[in-house]
Amino acid sequence: MKKDIKAVKFLDYRTINEGKREELIKVFTRVLDSGWYILGKEVEAFEKEFAAFCGTKYCVGVGNGLDALILIIEAYKELGIFDRGDEIIVPANTYIASILAVSKSDLVPVFVEPDLNTYTIDPKAIEKAISPKTKAILPVHLYGQLADMHSINQIAQEYGLKVIEDSAQSHGALYHNGKRAGNLGHASGFSFYPGKNLGGIGDGGAVTTNDASLAEVISAMRNYGSHKKYYNKYKGINSRLDEVQAAFLRVKLHDLDKENQYRRRVAKRYMDEISHPDIIKPVWGGGNDHVFHVFVVRTANRENFQNYLLSKNINTIIHYPLPPHKQEAYKSMNNKSYPLTEEIHTSIISIPISQVIGDEEVDYVIKTVNEYRA
Numbered sequence: 001m002k003k004d005i006k007a008v009k010f011l012d013y014r015t016i017n018e019g020k021r022e023e024l025i026k027v028f029t030r031v032l033d034s035g036w037y038i039l040g041k042e043v044e045a046f047e048k049e050f051a052a053f054c055g056t057k058y059c060v061g062v063g064n065g066l067d068a069l070i071l072i073i074e075a076y077k078e079l080g081i082f083d084r085g086d087e088i089i090v091p092a093n094t095y096i097a098s099i100l101a102v103s104k105s106d107l108v109p110v111f112v113e114p115d116l117n118t119y120t121i122d123p124k125a126i127e128k129a130i131s132p133k134t135k136a137i138l139p140v141h142l143y144g145q146l147a148d149m150h151s152i153n154q155i156a157q158e159y160g161l162k163v164i165e166d167s168a169q170s171h172g173a174l175y176h177n178g179k180r181a182g183n184l185g186h187a188s189g190f191s192f193y194p195g196k197n198l199g200g201i202g203d204g205g206a207v208t209t210n211d212a213s214l215a216e217v218i219s220a221m222r223n224y225g226s227h228k229k230y231y232n233k234y235k236g237i238n239s240r241l242d243e244v245q246a247a248f249l250r251v252k253l254h255d256l257d258k259e260n261q262y263r264r265r266v267a268k269r270y271m272d273e274i275s276h277p278d279i280i281k282p283v284w285g286g287g288n289d290h291v292f293h294v295f296v297v298r299t300a301n302r303e304n305f306q307n308y309l310l311s312k313n314i315n316t317i318i319h320y321p322l323p324p325h326k327q328e329a330y331k332s333m334n335n336k337s338y339p340l341t342e343e344i345h346t347s348i349i350s351i352p353i354s355q356v357i358g359d360e361e362v363d364y365v366i367k368t369v370n371e372y373r374a
Contacts, residue, residue, distance in 0.1 A: 135162060300374070
């Protein structure tokens with residue numbers, strides 16, 4: 001007998017962590033009893049394990065995903081590769097953290113429109129945006145789908161640019177060449193915010209890279225610019241992955257591939273069974289290059305659709321209601337026009353998907369979406 005669906009949560013943090021409760025308590029106790037809470041054995045072990053998972057030589061645990069990107073850019077400045085006023089090409093369609101990382105480092109974000117099929121940065125538009133001041137491309141693997149890294153890396157190689165991945169939403173995504181997110185450019189920033197596919201119980205982040213010099217600078221800069229206590233080589237910050245979060249992430253990393261596969265199974269059902277003519281589904285070839293951090297659809301009258309789903313006890317989120325160039329924080333860009341980005345941000349809505357959503361809940365979402373009357 002089918003259970004009565006009272007509500008479909010967008011993301012059920014408690015249920016996600018409940019399945020790992022005993023092991024999480026065990027590792028928390030291990031950290032508590034160790035008496036060492038900052039940059040200890042848990043962070044060191046997680047860095048090794050996550051680097052191996054991503055296929056990179058180095059991983060540096062930091063405080064959050066924004067700091068991960070900032071530290072990459074600041075480290076390149078320390079290495080003499082970037083300078084104040086240099087330009088970094090970024091997708092116009094992204095969460096604002098990708099843009100903040102550039103401007104917080106006194107570099108200039110140059111916006112490029114996305115591919116409307118994938119919502120990731122359009123390589124065909126990148127080359128037109130390159131100027132003598134351009135030093136890097138920062139592709140974002142938005143919503144969990146990998147950007148066209150083959151084309152992006154070809155452009156970067158031709159123009160001598162660095163490629164900085166924003167992998168905050170793409171943990172475990174596998175590219176066609178067999179490499180994972182985090183190992184598809186020169187460096188990558190990750191977030192372990194609780195809602196991510198690999199999420200902590202609190203904030204956290206990491207940088208992955210194969211560049212020994214970059215990793216060395218970042219590992220010092222996250223710790224006040226110091227490799228040795230009280231001796232500061234750089235003007236750093238305090239952005240260290242906590243020991244307890246590292247321990248939690250080590251537990252969760254074990255199941256990440258399996259949980260991503262479950263998300264893809266749910267996504268395939270949505271792709272195959274949502275048939276409403278006014279609901280535009282994402283474009284996905286069915287491969288492992290998408291980990292469905294969120295499942296986004298587009299519709300012309302988003303507010304009506306969202307209210308309709310809410311009336312049926314289905315929770316949704318809009319990722320994101322206002323693009324970066326229209327934010328008050330970037331007033332000088334408010335008069336700019338990026339039509340594709342603006343179309344996306346006014347029509348996109350995310351429906352529930354996670355590693356713990358049940359089949360009956362998925363059935364209910366599909367049935368309810370198909371019964372929508374615009």
